Amino acid sequence: xxxxxxxxxxxxxxxxxxxxxxxxxxxxxxxxxxxxxxxxxxxxxxxxxxxxxxxxxxxxxxxxxxxxxxxxxxxxxxxxxxxxxxxxxxxxxxxxxxxxxxxxxxxxxxxxxxxxxxxxxx
Numbered sequence: 533x534x535x536x537x538x539x540x541x542x543x544x545x546x547x548x549x550x551x552x553x554x555x556x557x558x559x560x561x562x563x564x565x566x567x568x569x570x571x572x573x574x575x576x577x578x579x580x581x582x583x584x585x586x587x588x589x590x591x592x593x594x595x596x597x598x599x600x601x602x603x604x605x606x607x608x609x610x611x612x613x614x615x616x617x618x619x620x621x622x623x624x625x626x627x628x629x630x631x632x633x634x635x636x637x638x639x640x641x642x643x644x645x646x647x648x649x650x651x652x653x654x
Contacts, residue, residue, distance in 0.1 A: 534613040535583040536620070544577040546584070554586040563599060564590070567606045575614040582617065584610070 539545065548568050550561040568584050590602060 533585045533587040534617060535585070536617045537581045539579050539581045541579055544572070544579060545581045546572045547582070549583065549585040551586060554589045556591055559599075560591060560602065563602055564606060567603055568610060571607065571610045571614060575611075575618065577614060577618055580617065582614075584613075 546569065548565045550564050552561070555561045555564060564586070572582065
């Protein structure tokens with residue numbers, strides 16, 4: 533999963549989150565991070581912040597993640613995600629319109645300075 537946001541720097545930045553519950557082996561987690569950084573450097577993204585996060589487990593009993601198959605699958609998926617981010621950020625969108633402000637409340641009416649009939653006159 534890829535999250536992006538514009539930044540005010542002249543270059544793109546990357547963050548990678550690989551949870552143990554999705555990749556229990558340290559070798560697998562390090563491979564994911566290494567391949568992600570490599571493709572990020574080659575992608576030539578505009579000035580955006582990117583956060584890459586695993587969305588589902590990569591190791592399972594039916595098909596454990598071997599280095600060769602993992603790298604191939606990662607390259608395909610990350611190239612697709614970085615390509616989408618590059619295309620989306622090259623066509624900046626208009627900022628969202630803010631909802632109209634509610635009308636200002638009428639000022640509270642202050643009592644007049646006229647003496648009250650209930651007060652004694654001096």
